[in-house]
Amino acid sequence: MTDTDTTPAREAATPVLSARDLRVWYGSKRGPVAAVDGVTFDVRPGETLGLVGESGCGKSTLGRGVLGLLPPGAAVDGEVRFAGRNLVGMPAKDLQALRGPELGLIFQEPMTRLNPLMKVSDHFEEALRTHNRGLGKAQIRTRALDALRGMGIPASRYDSYPHEFSGGMRQRIMIALALVLRPAFVVADEPTTALDVLVEAQIIQILADLRRNFDTALVLITHNLGIVAEACDRVAVMYAGHIVEQGDAREVFANPQHPYTQELLRSTISLGTTGLHFIPGAPPDLADPPAGCRFHPRCPKAMRVCADEQPPEVLLPTGSRTTCWLPVPDMTTAEGRLPLEAEEIGVADEA
Numbered sequence: 001m002t003d004t005d006t007t008p009a010r011e012a013a014t015p016v017l018s019a020r021d022l023r024v025w026y027g028s029k030r031g032p033v034a035a036v037d038g039v040t041f042d043v044r045p046g047e048t049l050g051l052v053g054e055s056g057c058g059k060s061t062l063g064r065g066v067l068g069l070l071p072p073g074a075a076v077d078g079e080v081r082f083a084g085r086n087l088v089g090m091p092a093k094d095l096q097a098l099r100g101p102e103l104g105l106i107f108q109e110p111m112t113r114l115n116p117l118m119k120v121s122d123h124f125e126e127a128l129r130t131h132n133r134g135l136g137k138a139q140i141r142t143r144a145l146d147a148l149r150g151m152g153i154p155a156s157r158y159d160s161y162p163h164e165f166s167g168g169m170r171q172r173i174m175i176a177l178a179l180v181l182r183p184a185f186v187v188a189d190e191p192t193t194a195l196d197v198l199v200e201a202q203i204i205q206i207l208a209d210l211r212r213n214f215d216t217a218l219v220l221i222t223h224n225l226g227i228v229a230e231a232c233d234r235v236a237v238m239y240a241g242h243i244v245e246q247g248d249a250r251e252v253f254a255n256p257q258h259p260y261t262q263e264l265l266r267s268t269i270s271l272g273t274t275g276l277h278f279i280p281g282a283p284p285d286l287a288d289p290p291a292g293c294r295f296h297p298r299c300p301k302a303m304r305v306c307a308d309e310q311p312p313e314v315l316l317p318t319g320s321r322t323t324c325w326l327p328v329p330d331m332t333t334a335e336g337r338l339p340l341e342a343e344e345i346g347v348a349d350e351a
């Protein structure tokens, strides 16, 4: 396959958001936790980038770091280009002004984001008034009801309180609230985790409509590889603070290059699953990650070089990128390519 075979027209569009060498640390008793450690990616208009990886690999930190929504005590470095400006280091007031009308975030716990004392209508009025001062009450109502209808919430519930809705409905209200401002870029962090599969399918459909209708660029953080296969144009696979593989979602799923992606895909349950596969061991402590490739202690294809040196990022003919020594035989010695025995890396017992 050539580059052009797998490159959609969208690839040519200027990215809405570009992250370059983004790093985020948290302070901890054990020293700094490098939760995002040198991450680079682009998201283009109307594109959905799925961000996947095991728990604790830094997905939420990346999503929040991009939007400047990190807790106190977190440090961030690198560049996040959006509308010609770098969001990293931008004054809080300027960032606050971009959030909502330009940058949106959909969280996974709606009840903690909706004010129990405010009706749904109050939430919409507050969001729209803050960012569209010229809108009258009737216009606000029309915009809000349109957004709610799109989420399957009837107009008759406009004046209800959050506790009067089911969990799935509250999540849809939250999404409507984030989308009513039509932001150019949205991070959706596990937006469907707590929901049943029918509501989940509905929300994924709504997110797809959103990018089709408004060209919204979306980063979708999820544990569910099925959702990525169905709803994402591109996928980025995160392991221990790094993106280890990224590319066209269909290409990566059909032809995963990084052993971590291969293992992650093997661990997924499907109708054809005959036995359960899991990846031995656990992601490393990010306050003290292993030298070389961070996946090497768990990698079934690890070589000596993987334990010693960080792998380079390799651009593959398909347009995918992988950070792995396997595709670069000419960059290491024959000895470096000898297989690494499990006992040499201390995971023999766990495996």
Ligand SMILES: Nc1ncnc2c1ncn2[C@@H]1O[C@H](COP(=O)(O)OP(=O)(O)OP(=O)(O)O)[C@@H](O)[C@H]1O
Residues within 6 Å of the ligand: 026, 027, 028, 033, 035, 053, 054, 055, 056, 057, 058, 059, 060, 061, 062, 071, 286
């Ligand atoms: N506020 C914090 N203070 C200190 N460490 C944190 C904080 N938030 C996250 N971490 C650490 O940063 C690392 C990445 O966490 P993060 O929540 O970003 O991962 P994740 O891939 O989104 O996980 P999950 O899928 O479970 O949400 C973990 O080691 C976590 O313990």
